[in-house]
Amino acid sequence: TYHSIIFPCQPLTKEEFNIASLYSSTLTDVGIGNKNYEEVQKIQSAVTGGISANFILLPNENRTEHSLAIKVTSKSLEKNENKMQDLMIEMVGNAKFTDKNRIKDMLTFIASDNDKSVIQNGHVLAMSNAAAQINNISSTNDIASGINFITNTGALAREINNDLSLNKYLELLKNIKSKIVSQPIFTFTSSSLDMDQTQLNFDFNSENTSQMPQSYFDIQEASIGWITGAQVSYCAEAFPTVDAFHEDAPALSVLGAVLRNGYLHSAIREKGGAYGAGAMQDSKNQVFKFFSYRDPKCTETFNEFRNSREWSLKGISQNQLDEGILGVISSIDKPLSPYGEAMNDFANNLDRKSIDQRLRFRALVKECSLKDLENVSRKYLFNESKKAVIAGENYSEEMKNLKFEIKNI
CATH class of the missing domain: 3.30.830.10 (Metalloenzyme, LuxS/M16 peptidase-like)
Known part of the structure; x- marks a missing residue:
């Protein structure tokens, strides 16, 4: 069973948006509730084929604005699908951003992976940065996942051993978490079982789904x-x-x-x-x-x-x-x-x-x-x-x- 859940997120500030992709990459590798990250990793391995998360921009009906949401995706054997879904929902609602060493390690891993990706994906990053000089949506996407994200992450990783920088980073992660609504607005399931045979819950109380539009970021001035x-x-x-x-x-x-x-x-x-x-x-x-x-x-x-x-x-x-x-x-x-x-x-x-x-x-x-x-x-x-x-x-x-x-x- 393949499963994705989309949770709405209130608009982020520029500082928060700069690290939104770091938040989604870190979310799946930290503790949840009273469990530390090692215990969570064991549960993830036992019931799923891995969990990933990323922020997405959802267009409004006439496509003039976008609202922000976080998409969490996983897969599991059919017998484990309800445990998988529970873990995904618990992760979004109860992830702990308190283990300073773990969060520092995760930032270092991500910054290192980013550096390697420049050689592999240089053409994609260059195109994204050229587009960032043309319109606000491209500029916003470049800050989320382009070369601007890579340079911001590298700078943050170099400063993270400074307690002041680390505490500020943890504060921003917690701010983002507080803006994510715990009731999903969309779910996606691909399974060989009929809907009435599955153990997944599709009945969420998502009445208050009116979302504020996410502000776009300024067009990059310089080439x-x-x-x-x-x-x-x-x-x-x-x-x-x-x-x-x-x-x-x-x-x-x-x-x-x-x-x-x-x-x-x-x-x-x-x-x-x-x-x-x-x-x-x-x-x-x-x-x-x-x-x-x-x-x-x-x-x-x-x-x-x-x-x-x-x-x-x-x-x-x-x-x-x-x-x-x-x-x-x-x-x-x-x-x-x-x-x-x-x-x-x-x-x-x-x-x-x-x-x-x-x-x-x-x-x-x-x-x-x-x-x-x-x-x-x-x-x-x-x-x-x-x-x-x-x-x-x-x-x-x-x-x-x-x-x-x-x-x-």
């Missing part, structure tokens, strides 16, 4: 060149576009696939020597993004991003369009496990994407023409863009010449 230990660069450029419900979103999605396969792969990977490159429409953050991965070049890569946009106005063939459409359709239609299908549907419902809207998006992708690609390229990809680079020390002069503000990760 930053982030210095890391890598010998390569990760370049990203982002343009403001539209959400998934806009009529241009399907054509932008196809354009991303066409630019990647028709131009960027050859220019940046095969000729330029990078491990990878691409472009994509990110409807959730309302941006169109270009990226390179493990790239020996930097200035030349941004030139190739520009060249690919010029190419999109006159160089796309019918075959390349067909290949792009097929790529987007196959990613929509790709077969998932029964759990994967159900979870995908649940996530779409949380994003307020109805089945009709999803089918309409798919139909518009299929109908996409060469003229549509030219139109959306001209409309969105020739406006002012924002850039970000994550690279080794040896790129710092080049990044300064490209007018990046230099910061160490």
Whole structure:
């Protein structure tokens, strides 16, 4: 049985939001009630296949604002499913943030994992930081899980041996806990049992579910060149576009696939020597993004991003369009496990994407023409863009010449 429970959370302050992802990562590894973390770990291992938690932003009905919630996810054998659910609910309501040594250790583990992830996910982090300069929702997401989260966490880990810093951190964790409502607003279950055979409780008293919107955070002003230990660069450029419900979103999605396969792969990977490159429409953050991965070049890569946009106005063939459409359709239609299908549907419902809207998006992708690609390229990809680079020390002069503000990760 796979199970997720979503608990609403009152709006967090900027200080609290900075450590929200630390809270969710620490929540599953501390004591609960009168049990210490080792006892909780034994119970977790005995009845579940692990428990994870993360904060999510839930759009309101007309998608003008988001409210905050924490999603707790686990899986267990069917005979243990009610024990699993009880443990998940108890964890959210009664987690103890009092064991200073455990919380310090957890912060150090997370900061260390973050540092390793920069090399692996540099392109994702660079795209997120470029988008953070475009709109508030992208900026908020970057603070929650992007390069700004990694740098904030690293700074916190370096200061945590100072009692004042540690006490402040513990206080913020307790503040966040006090803002999480203990009655779930949504549950998700994927099981081979019928609903009337399961031991799970689906009947929660969640009448007071009116949620205050979470404030977004200010758009990042500067384009930053982030210095890391890598010998390569990760370049990203982002343009403001539209959400998934806009009529241009399907054509932008196809354009991303066409630019990647028709131009960027050859220019940046095969000729330029990078491990990878691409472009994509990110409807959730309302941006169109270009990226390179493990790239020996930097200035030349941004030139190739520009060249690919010029190419999109006159160089796309019918075959390349067909290949792009097929790529987007196959990613929509790709077969998932029964759990994967159900979870995908649940996530779409949380994003307020109805089945009709999803089918309409798919139909518009299929109908996409060469003229549509030219139109959306001209409309969105020739406006002012924002850039970000994550690279080794040896790129710092080049990044300064490209007018990046230099910061160490």
